[in-house]
Amino acid sequence: xxxxxxxxxxxxxxxxxxxxxxxxxxxxxxxxxxxxxxxxxxxxxxxxxxxxxxxxxxxxxxxxxxxxxxxxxxxxxxxxxxxxxxxxxxxxxxxxxxxxxxxxxxxxxxxxxxxxxxxxxxxxxxxxxxxxxxxxxxxxxxxxxxxxxxxxxxxxxxxxxxxxxxxxxxxxxxxxxxxxxxxxxxxxxxxxxxxxxxxxxxxxxxxxxxxxxxxxx
Numbered sequence: 001x002x003x004x005x006x007x008x009x010x011x012x013x014x015x016x017x018x019x020x021x022x023x024x025x026x027x028x029x030x031x032x033x034x035x036x037x038x039x040x041x042x043x044x045x046x047x048x049x050x051x052x053x054x055x056x057x058x059x060x061x062x063x064x065x066x067x068x069x070x071x072x073x074x075x076x077x078x079x080x081x082x083x084x085x086x087x088x089x090x091x092x093x094x095x096x097x098x099x100x101x102x103x104x105x106x107x108x109x110x111x112x113x114x115x116x117x118x119x120x121x122x123x124x125x126x127x128x129x130x131x132x133x134x135x136x137x138x139x140x141x142x143x144x145x146x147x148x149x150x151x152x153x154x155x156x157x158x159x160x161x162x163x164x165x166x167x168x169x170x171x172x173x174x175x176x177x178x179x180x181x182x183x184x185x186x187x188x189x190x191x192x193x194x195x196x197x198x199x200x201x202x203x204x205x206x207x208x209x210x211x212x213x214x215x216x217x
Contacts, residue, residue, distance in 0.1 A: 071124040078132065078188060083181070086157035086168040087122050095205060098171060099141035099152035103206045104213070108155075113201060121170070121179070126194045136184030140173040148210075151175050153202055154182060174199045 076084050093108040108114055120126050141152035152175075157168040169182035177195035180187035190198065 070119060070122050072122060074124040074127070074129055075122055078127075078186070079181070082165055083157075083168050083170070084122065086159070086165045087118050089162075089164060090157035090159050090168070091161055092158045094156040094158075095202065096154040096156060097150065097152075098138055098154045099173075100143045101150040101152050103150065104209065106205055106209050108205065111205060116197075117201060120190075120194050120198060126190055127179075127188050128191055129188065131189035132186065133188075134186055135180075136182075137171040137173050137178040137180035137187040138182070139184065140176045140178040140187070142173070142175045144175070148207075150203055150206055172198065172202075174202060 072084065079087070091109065093114070095106040095108050097103050097105075108117075138152060138154075144151040151173070153172050155170045155172065157165065157170075159165045170179065171182050172179045174195075177190040177192075177198070178187045179190060
């Protein structure tokens with residue numbers, strides 16, 4: 001018996017080797033268009049557009065910083081250098097009643113929105129400089145129309161630790177918006193935009209202190 005396979009039998013029993021199909025050669029090339037799209041070209045106009053966007057962003061940021069920057073030219077002339085230092089750096093700020101206002105003195109140091117108060121009294125844009133005149137701001141005080149409302153206040157600035165300033169007193173007529181040093185030498189009127197903010201701030205502080213006092217009883 002012949003156990004040797006003929007060439008024909010060997011060929012018929014050998015596993016067929018599959019021929020590479022059309023998909024095999026291109027399987028590694030799938031989605032190459034995502035990485036080498038001939039339509040995606042960097043043009044000069046595109047580069048210039050990108051540079052323009054960056055420049056506009058820088059200019060916008062610069063204008064925003066400039067708009068928020070406190071302007072001190074007119075207020076420095078009006079308040080004087082020591083009062084400007086007090087408004088910027090005073091360690092202790094105390095709120096006191098004058099005129100028809102009736103409340104206990106309040107320590108404003110560390111209270112919310114104190115930075116906004118400092119800014120309002122420092123920035124040139126917070127005042128109508130056409131109204132600057134001689135006379136005391138406290139002389140413009142009026143009697144409040146509502147019970148419990150405050151109409152005139154005094155801010156006392158001190159710096160007990162660093163001693164960078166002496167005692168500075170500023171008077172504010174909240175109904176008319178007049179502010180000035182407590183020596184009565186001059187006054188100026190806050191703008192219509194600033195006036196209600198000052199009134200609301202001081203009234204809120206006084207109301208909170210009154211509520212705390214009532215709760216202690």
